Amino acid sequence: MSKKVRKAVFPAAGLGTRFLPATKAQPKEMLPIVDKPIIQYGVEEAMAAGCDQIVMITGRGKQAIEDHFDVSYELESMLAERKKTDLLEIVRHISDMIHVAYVRQKEALGLGHAVLTARELVGDEPFAVLLADDVIDAEVPCLKQLIQVYEKTQCSVIAVQQIDGPSISSYGVLKAKPVEGSNGKLFEIEDLVEKPKAEQAPSNLAIIGRYILTPTIFEELEKTQTGAGGELQLTDGMRRLLKREKIYGYVFDGKRHDAGDKLGFLKATVEFALKRPDLREPFLRYLKQLGL
Numbered sequence: 001m002s003k004k005v006r007k008a009v010f011p012a013a014g015l016g017t018r019f020l021p022a023t024k025a026q027p028k029e030m031l032p033i034v035d036k037p038i039i040q041y042g043v044e045e046a047m048a049a050g051c052d053q054i055v056m057i058t059g060r061g062k063q064a065i066e067d068h069f070d071v072s073y074e075l076e077s078m079l080a081e082r083k084k085t086d087l088l089e090i091v092r093h094i095s096d097m098i099h100v101a102y103v104r105q106k107e108a109l110g111l112g113h114a115v116l117t118a119r120e121l122v123g124d125e126p127f128a129v130l131l132a133d134d135v136i137d138a139e140v141p142c143l144k145q146l147i148q149v150y151e152k153t154q155c156s157v158i159a160v161q162q163i164d165g166p167s168i169s170s171y172g173v174l175k176a177k178p179v180e181g182s183n184g185k186l187f188e189i190e191d192l193v194e195k196p197k198a199e200q201a202p203s204n205l206a207i208i209g210r211y212i213l214t215p216t217i218f219e220e221l222e223k224t225q226t227g228a229g230g231e232l233q234l235t236d237g238m239r240r241l242l243k244r245e246k247i248y249g250y251v252f253d254g255k256r257h258d259a260g261d262k263l264g265f266l267k268a269t270v271e272f273a274l275k276r277p278d279l280r281e282p283f284l285r286y287l288k289q290l291g292l
């Protein structure tokens, strides 16, 4: 019998060097876009996709993530006393959201290693992986779109975005053939290449931080050798998985912001602020008067 995707794994043990010094003493995942930490966007997406168990992979200096999803009695009683009911509701919503389990990756040995750390908590069932850096604004949550593909194919599925030009070399890239009748949205993966030179990229299909993986990935990650910089790459594990099972790439509908990059973070902040009814008008006025 096929199993449902119930668990969502959030690797959040990376060092966040691109955001130093902001990330010296606070996790990158807690940087806010407007007024919500980026990881909360991901958790809300996972819940909206039907996942009811969250597994966070954390490391040193990531305490703020645990505190964020925990109950804050002092803050709640202060807000209740001051009759700030709107704020109280927002704060309660976060801790009421969902059950979160934490597991520590003792050293940042790569994304593949982080995923492997979740093995015991995930067990023998398909699961989702979300990288909080990729904040995706979509009518149907990106993860839900992937789960729909998983339900049809019963195979691992990766979210992909078409990236043209030299920036493709910052991504994992698919060598893949389109699945007939999918309108150019679904691809059967033949190979995966991590950060190829633009002229050597096998396609313009770039891997984005949303995955549905079958538990077979754990067996393959165990056997995967560490790559450059002593890191265990998820892509290398998936290349091994490809020898045993099919993997699909899905061009999701929606807009993805790379909030792990400074420019991407700024763009996301502007776009999300412009979508907020309370901020849109004054923010637009401000932008216009800059006269750029």
Ligand code: UTP
Residues within 6 Å of the ligand: 011, 012, 013, 014, 015, 016, 017, 018, 019, 028, 057, 105, 107, 108, 109, 110, 111, 113, 114, 131, 132, 133, 260
């Ligand atoms: P990144 O490549 O973005 O690395 O990791 P990073 O450390 O977060 O940020 P920079 O590049 O130094 O600025 C992609 C995702 O994998 C997680 C990160 O937390 C991020 O969500 N990760 C990476 C781990 O959980 N463990 C690792 O060992 C490496």
